[in-house]
Amino acid sequence: MKRRSLINFAAAGLVAATSLGLSGVAASAQDVTLRLHQFLPPVATVPKHILKPWATAVEEASGGKVKIDHFDAMSLGGRPPELMDQARDGVVDISMTVVGYTPGRFPRTEVFELPFMMTDPVGTSLAFWQMVEDDFQSNEYKDLKVLGAWVHGPGVVHTKDGVSKLEDMAGKKMRGPTRVINDMLTELGATPVGMPLPAIPEGLSKGVINGTVIPWEVTPAIKLSELVGKHTEFSGDEALYTATIVLVMNKAKYDALPDDVKAAIDAESGAKLSGFAAKVMYDYDAPGREIAVKNGNEITVLDEAEVARWKEAAQPVIGRWVDDMAKRDIDGQALIDQAKALIAEKSAM
Numbered sequence: 001m002k003r004r005s006l007i008n009f010a011a012a013g014l015v016a017a018t019s020l021g022l023s024g025v026a027a028s029a030q031d032v033t034l035r036l037h038q039f040l041p042p043v044a045t046v047p048k049h050i051l052k053p054w055a056t057a058v059e060e061a062s063g064g065k066v067k068i069d070h071f072d073a074m075s076l077g078g079r080p081p082e083l084m085d086q087a088r089d090g091v092v093d094i095s096m097t098v099v100g101y102t103p104g105r106f107p108r109t110e111v112f113e114l115p116f117m118m119t120d121p122v123g124t125s126l127a128f129w130q131m132v133e134d135d136f137q138s139n140e141y142k143d144l145k146v147l148g149a150w151v152h153g154p155g156v157v158h159t160k161d162g163v164s165k166l167e168d169m170a171g172k173k174m175r176g177p178t179r180v181i182n183d184m185l186t187e188l189g190a191t192p193v194g195m196p197l198p199a200i201p202e203g204l205s206k207g208v209i210n211g212t213v214i215p216w217e218v219t220p221a222i223k224l225s226e227l228v229g230k231h232t233e234f235s236g237d238e239a240l241y242t243a244t245i246v247l248v249m250n251k252a253k254y255d256a257l258p259d260d261v262k263a264a265i266d267a268e269s270g271a272k273l274s275g276f277a278a279k280v281m282y283d284y285d286a287p288g289r290e291i292a293v294k295n296g297n298e299i300t301v302l303d304e305a306e307v308a309r310w311k312e313a314a315q316p317v318i319g320r321w322v323d324d325m326a327k328r329d330i331d332g333q334a335l336i337d338q339a340k341a342l343i344a345e346k347s348a349m
Contacts (some may be wrong), residue, residue, distance in 0.1 A: 031065040032261055034253070037087075038096035039080040039198060042072040044221035045284045050277045051096060051247070054148075054268060062264035068094070073198070080196040087248045088143050099244040100178020101196060106140045107328055109149075109244050111335040113180040114321060115314035118151055118242040123347025125150035125278035128244060129271050130342055131335075141246075145254040147265065148247040148273035152215045153282040154239035155181075159211030160204075162230035164300050166309050175200055175212035177243050184241060184317045185213070188310065201227060213241065216288035217281045225292040233301045240310065247273065 036055065040047050047070065055068035071092070078086060083097035084105070099109050108131070111117070118124045132141065132149045157163050159172060170189040176182040182192035193209050197218065203209040204227045211228065219225055234240050247269075254262065292299060302310070318336070325332030 032062075032257060033067045033069060034093040034249075035069050035071060035076070036094040036096070037071045037074070037076045037083060037092040039074050039083065039196060040072060040218075041198075041221055042070070045217050045281060046096065046245075046277070047072050049280050049284070054247075054273055054276075057268045058265055061267055062261050065258070065261055066264065080198070084144070084248065087250050090250045090253065092250070093253050094147070094247065094249045096245065096247045098177055098196075099246055100180065103179040103194075106136075107325060107330060108136050108140055108335060110178070110180045110321065111332070111339045112151055112244050113178055113241060114318050114336070115184050115241055116238040116311050117336075117339065117343075118154070118239045119237050119343060120347035121151055121153050121239075121242065121278045121282045122275050123345075123349070124242065124343050125274045126271055126346035126349070127339060127342035129274040130346070131339065133270070141248070143251060145249040145251045146246055147249055147269040148277060150245050150274045150277040150281070151242040152245065152278070153217060153242070153285045154215060154234065155213050155241040155243075156216055157211065157213055157232035157240070158219070158224055158228050159230050159232070160228050161210070162298060162300065163211075163232040164302075165306060166313060172211050173209045175203060175209045177214070180317065180321060181213065181241050181243065183320065184314050187314055187317050189313075197222065200224065204228065215242075215281065216285040216292075219288045220291055225295045225297055229295075229297045231292055231297060231299045233299060234307050234310070235301055235304055236307055238311075245277070247277075 036051065038047060038051065042048060052070060055070065058068060059066050074080065076092060080097060081101040083095040084102050086092045087095040099106050100113065109128075112124060112128050128149045128151060132146050137146055163169060166188065172190045173193055174185050174190040175195050176185050176192045177197065179194070182194055185192040193203065195203055197214065200209070200212050200214075201222050204212075212224070214224070254265070257265070289299070322332035322336070325335070
């Protein structure tokens with residue numbers, strides 16, 4: 001999975017402001033204040049290094065006409081699975097969430113969560129955004145305005161007693177973030193337990209789970225390397241899994257904005273935000289992993305032969321998903337083919 005140069009969103013925002021003819025129109029007071037709500041603590045990678053730089057870029061591109069207020073860690077109330085509806089219903093203006101926290105509601109998006117679908121996370125995110133723009137926005141996201149759509153880096157298995165082969169998954173109570181990933185965990189022999197990421201530390205301490213799958217990037221935010229001592233990675237270009245993430249806005253709120261403000265938001269969103277967010281999350285996998293190394297934790301990297309066994313074991317998940325899509329009058333195999341083609345195209349850019 002190749003690395004890419006990181007976009008400087010603050011600088012990009014100033015360029016966008018100039019191109020829009022807005023840089024010299026700074027208002028004495030903000031014309032629009034938008035409330036952004038999300039479930040992670042403010043120190044986590046996504047709010048600190050993605051959402052706040054993006055908001056700053058939008059504010060600058062609007063010439064000071066927009067102010068985006070950040071509400072982290074569900075501080076406006078509710079639970080993470082409610083974030084999508086909070087934006088849809090206007091409880092908040094913008095929300096960031098894992099799509100799979102609302103299981104079954106956004107079935108087309110699940111194509112990117114299928115086992116071993118994701119290769120390069122930036123290319124996969126650009127493919128995800130392309131399919132949102134071309135298809136998903138007009139159907140499963142029709143009640144929202146999607147501002148960004150991305151995936152995180154390779155999913156890693158984190159457990160208390162270690163996983164070095166497929167058989168070690170048997171009987172483990174494993175937290176999974178979405179219904180597709182939970183189905184995969186079942187097929188791999190584990191007992192899946194669905195819960196949002198902030199609930200992982202309590203779940204581990206109370207024995208509700210004895211492991212989880214998440215990327216390295218977010219492990220420092222929940223101090224996971226202090227809670228478990230064993231981690232399992234997968235060799236090769238294909239990741240065990242990834243989860244889909246979106247930044248969405250209340251549609252009526254967006255539609256009511258002045259044209260120049262909408263232009264400022266659009267200039268800093270879409271493919272630009274999606275690729276940037278994926279790159280930031282991927283870059284922060286390394287320092288998250290380093291914390292586990294410094295803590296003396298054991299990291300096992302499965303070789304290609306063992307990874308092939310996991311791929312084979314996970315195949316029924318894909319078949320069941322295609323069958324489920326057919327019941328919804330969705331051509332799941334066509335979505336898989338389209339996603340794979342776009343991932344290959346965008347990853348080669």
